[in-house]
Amino acid sequence: MSDQTIPVVAIIGRPNVGKSTLFNRLLKKRRALVDATPGVTRDRLYGDLQWQGVHFRVVDTGGLQFDSRDRLGERVALQVSKAMEEASLALLVGDGREGPMPLDREVASWLRPWGKPVLVVVNKVDSDRELPASYEFSSLGFGEPLGVSASHGRGIGELLDAVARRLPLGSGTVGSGTVGSGTIRVAIVGRPNVGKSSLVNRIANEERVLVDEAPGTTRDPVEVTVSYQERPYCLIDTAGVRSKRRLNSRVDAVARIKALEVIHGVDVCL
Ligand SMILES: Nc1nc2c(ncn2[C@@H]2O[C@H](COP(=O)(O)OP(=O)(O)O)[C@@H](O)[C@H]2O)c(=O)[nH]1
Ligand SMILES: [Mg+2]
Incomplete structure (x- = not known):
């Protein structure tokens, strides 16, 4: 385990909103599996990046579903919890083409008790057409949402600016992830x-x-x-x-x- 401190940003949301696509976009790599079927991501995936001199670590997580009939759901949620334990900031990702769904509200309620800063990111805002739906996400109660398109790269610079502003520099703990030379x-x-x-x-x-x-x-x-x-x-x-x-x-x-x-x-x- 590394003892360096680098702030961790957790990407959280219900399945299929584009968390892994956003993770890949932020890292500029096709690291995480992306698919149109929900529930593809299961484990925590880490990647380090730097934006205007600020270093931080992003974690992609599996989609939260809160469905007791889903056997894997509970274990995915445990992995998401582990990501939240380390996180200094959570990105609550929603789908701008669908607007806020009941499950997004459940995810918001799940996030609130952690008492950590949350930035609402509305993905799939591929054009101005999705902007009105993206504003509706302010009803989740975490302030003004930021519209992005992970697959087209829209709004990513603004998102990184917003993340960098919110990170407590030098804080945050690191569980696992970065691999130095000599490893x-x-x-x-x-x-x-x-x-x-x-x-x-x-x-x-x-x-x-x-x-x-x-x-x-x-x-x-x-x-x-x-x-x-x-x-x-x-x-x-x-x-x-x-x-x-x-x-x-x-x-x-x-x-x-x-x-x-x-x-x-x-x-x-x-
Ligand atoms: N139109 C559009 N589709 C996207 C965008 N980001 C992701 N998707 C699609 O949404 C689906 C789910 O993406 P994925 O990243 O696996 O979602 P996750 O389950 O939240 O990790 C895939 O078919 C992606 O290609 C986006 O910005 N715009
Ligand atoms: Mg995923």
Whole structure:
């Protein structure tokens, strides 16, 4: 674990509003899996960036649903809670094409007790046409919303300005994420359901990666920084690799490609 202090900004919202697209846009990389089907993101993904001299860390999280029938929902919420514990600022992301939905209000109510600053970001404001709907998000009670388009890059500079203004400089704690030089990168690769994520959680000594009995739970490669005998290691948990003909969905297919890509960038593969 790193002891440097860098403020953490958590990207929070219901499924499918474009959190991962925004995360990728902020990092200028296609890091997180994005798909039109809801519930793709499950784990916390971290990335560091710098805006006008201000360094901070963004965390992409899974969509909050508060549906007791959804088995994974509760575990996703636990991961979102872990992101909030570290965060100095939350970006509450909504969908400007749909306007505020009941679930957005539930997310707002969930966020309030954390007592942390919240900036409402209305995504999918691809044109001025969506602006009126974006203003409606002020009813969430966290001040004036900011309209952006993560996929088109609209309003991102303004968003970064707003984030930088709100960050308490030098505060914020860091759990895991940045990988410095000298860090040994270790990929955990294998068939679905052999226990890759459980192994990572055991080594990290926390529920860092979501584990479920259903195969294919991990989708995004999840980087987890640990130290052992004073040496830093970055473990990268990956989606299970199964044969192409057994892939069930496009999300599985992309997750498989991402897992295979990880292998090329590491020092050691387990
Ligand atoms: N029109 C439009 N679509 C977007 C925008 N950002 C994301 N999307 C789409 O919304 C869907 C969900 O995106 P994703 O980032 O996976 O949402 P998440 O579940 O909140 O992480 C995908 O089909 C994206 O391509 C945007 O700014 N404008
Ligand atoms: Mg996502």
